[in-house]
Amino acid sequence: MRGGGDMLDVEDLTVRQGDFAMTAQFSVAQGARVAVIGPSGAGKSTLLGAIGGYVPATGRVRVAGRDVTDAAPDQRGIAMLFQDGNLFPHLTLEQNVGLGLRPTLRLRAQERERARDALKQVGLGGYADRRPGDISGGQQSRAALARILLQDRPLLLLDEPFAALGPALRAEMLDLTSTVARDMGATVLMITHAPEDAERAADQVLFVDQGRVDAPRPVAEIMANPPEALRAYLGR
């Protein structure tokens, strides 16, 4: 088996959308926290979308050694948070979180209890019966994280779910994400624009530029000695 300790293997992953083309080949070790950095339009979201099964692509994707290239998004062992639309506005928070346990939403009493516990864990103890429209953006992010907690997938993809939050709140959510991921033993790939976020919540950095994806490198190393394109992006 290739790369025994790797959680994610991406091999010749290619996406074509009109003039845009992206190719990626890399591996991520189990338990790693990888920040995906790059200019706007570089293909960061496309890359995560292709790994998650939302964007049609050729090549191979393996999660925990299992080939998931042809699997549906929910069958890949991946949980993903998007920039928006992570909650159904017409469902209560308990229902939204409960979906992580059971996509039929026919929850047993014990499962409802787990959903409420997960909400407590992200600091939304009294909010189980609220709907997303009734709570703040930060609270919505917490609720989405509570669902991730219950989904219990080995790989977590974050497509800037906290981009709309203020710096302090964003930092708080990143810490919460790290905690959640650690509790689950999950590997994390997160897109970010801010180098300080990468330094705060990631061990490695994956640099994406013009459809080209570099192999992940340790944060400290790459920040200390960024390649030309990254330096331009960071404005250093």
Place this chain on the structure above:
Amino acid sequence: MARRAGAISGPVAAGAVFGLILAALGAVAVRADWPVTFGAADWSVLRFTLWQATLSALFSVGLAIPVARALARRRFVGRGALVTLLGAPFILPVIVAVLGLLAVFGRAGWASQGLGLLGLPPLSIYGLTGVVLAHVFFNMPLATRLILQGWQTIPAEQFRLTAQLGLPPQTVFRTLEWPLLCRVVPGAFALVFVICLTSFAVALTLGGGPRATTIELAIYQAFRFDFDLGRAAVLSLVQLAVAGGAALLAVWILPPVLASVGRDRPVQRWDAGGVLARGLDTGWITLAALFLIMPLAAVAGSGLIGLGQMPGVVWHAAWTSLWVAVLSTGLLVALALPVAAWVAQSTWRGAEAMTLLGLAASPLMIGTGWFILIYPFAAPVDFALPVTALVNAMMALPFAVRILRPAIQQVLADHGRLGLGLGLHGWALWRIVLLPRIRPQLGFAAGLAAALSVGDLGVLTLFADAETATLPLQMYRLMGSYRTDAAAGAALLLLVLAFGLFWICDAWGRRHAGR
């Protein structure tokens, strides 16, 4: 991606409808004596049919746009009632609506009486004017509802953005509303065009003579008077081809849908504050409301007198109509949801055009075809009510698909990824995501189907015997034996029943529309 909603059931349901129509056409054609001639008179019939349908669709949709815009921008007491009332004309049996219209616009109508007081000659609407007027009465409210629904899919955020940028109304129109109209109007136009294409009694009664002959009348003549099945089959085919062509054209013009993401915030408009805009909107709403309410009031007025004179069979017929409507609405929902989901995600543009055929097929052709098919095996009369319910559902399908498709597209654009990631598919996807999100549209579609079914005479005339008469049929029977007052009473009962069913479904849908 084999588990998209409606990926399999959609084509199956649409194919079943298609098959039912083709089977009827085939059965008629097999029994026919060939060959059939299509003469100069037939061409002039075709020309008139197309011309009146085009004009009717143009006026219906053209007038619906400002009314829908006004209704989208204004909040006033009775707005909800007016929006619900928009469903009313459409469900009236033709003769009732025509008599209601004539009570207002006829030679002896209110408008003519008013002109008489001023010493002016009475109105004469017989001719193309009358045909178009009646078609606008029937279809403009429907087009308004369809366009209004489209308007409400523009997210509040976008209007907020335009307000923040201080864009003038013209720019708001160009950037937000025009693209929306491009998306909604061709479909509404095609729908109204196809409805008017199969018009028969309206065109004849108000058209003033044989120059107002439509294909549907020619089909009727071929079946009833000449019993020339070959001619009937050819004419039905011509009608299907024209309607299919129109549908394909509309779908072809239809630009790809740009799904926008909204947050379920109530829309507040900042761009409509001017005195002129307010005055115009008020004018449009008032005109539309008067145009709607006056003929309905005339129907209700003459009906009140006749209510006491209705024989008991009318109540029995009302009961029959009620459960045919319930059955038909159930069938419609079962057909429309998978088809709409399929059409919403299909890249094949013929998918939606296909559903329009249910409307373009002559009910008499379907009835006769299925009579021929059923007769060797069973007594067709035993199938009168199920066949009626099915045909009514088929007729309502194009409306339902047109109403549901944009809503489903929007839901999939907003929440499709999330549902996919959570493994929501099949029934769970419908139950947890789609149905709650499209509830207003589903309520509207179901209400329309129920009301249409109550008001429809359809295929039943061929199958029915005295026991299985529906309310409209019973009303026609009363009219046909001098019982005009009792018939007016039955018409009022029909109006109340159809409108009641429509209101129940529509209100159910809108109850949680704010969520």
Place this chain on the structure above:
Amino acid sequence: MKYLMTTAAALCATAAWAETPVLKVYTYDSFVSDWGPGPAVEAAFEETCGCDLQLIGAGDGAALLARIKLEGARSEADVVLGLDTNLIAAAKDTGLFAPHSVTADYTLPVAWTDDTFAPYDWGYFAFVHNADMDAPTNFKDLAASDLKIAIQDPRSSTPGLGLLMWVKAAYGDDAASVWSDLSDNVLTVTKGWSESYGLFLEGEADMVLSYTTSPAYHLIAEEDASKAAAAFDEGHYMQVEVAGKLANADQPALADQFLSFMVSDAFQSIIPTTNWMYPAVTPAGGLPDGFETLITPEKSLLLSPEDAAAARDGALAEWRDALAQ
């Protein structure tokens, strides 16, 4: 217990039904309606026949014939009641009908000799108007006036076809010019009788194509003497409604019995105030009060079924060309 009794009752009913021969009569809708002749006719015939008479409504006269043609030789119908003289030729062409053996002292204004179909009632087509109006006395007067008339389409309605034959029978080759003179008087053409009559009652049309007997309905049933029929001196075209026996009838003897019953007093006395037509054989008790107020045309017009069938297509084309201007 209640359930058992209901079931037993149903079983008994079924058993009784199984022993009784059933005669199936296809007719038009308004004949079987509660306010039509149907219920009384059924009761009267079942008193004497020891059978179950089933009257099955199938649209109007034209739809009735279409239904028989669709069902063909396998039809369950024993008798078809409700065709008119304009449909007889087409009905005979199907070869589905058998000769009848009915004889009666018909009080029709014309001699009846058809051996396949027997008449049960008849009427004159006429233009009905409000009694307070000066009505024209012939088609030429009508054409010269600025009165507006509502008529029915001969392609979808039996009275509409009747009017076509009326003008043809009265004017022959000049029919086309009569129609073009009339064209500015035609307010509109409707699909059926109900729509035209509705327009007339709403005050849209000054006159409507109907029957000389129409005022009798308003007079007798509504005690309203405000409607009248205009007497035309060219004569009035007749509508004779007929019934016939199907060659493949399951109950040929009962069918014959029904046709004989049809021209008897019991049936004929029901007709005037339920079907609002003249009975084919005036019953012993005479016509109901009110019928004496109706106009009696000096001349009765009627084309034979063969002539009517032969004239139809040409007359239809003349009509369409004249009115389509």
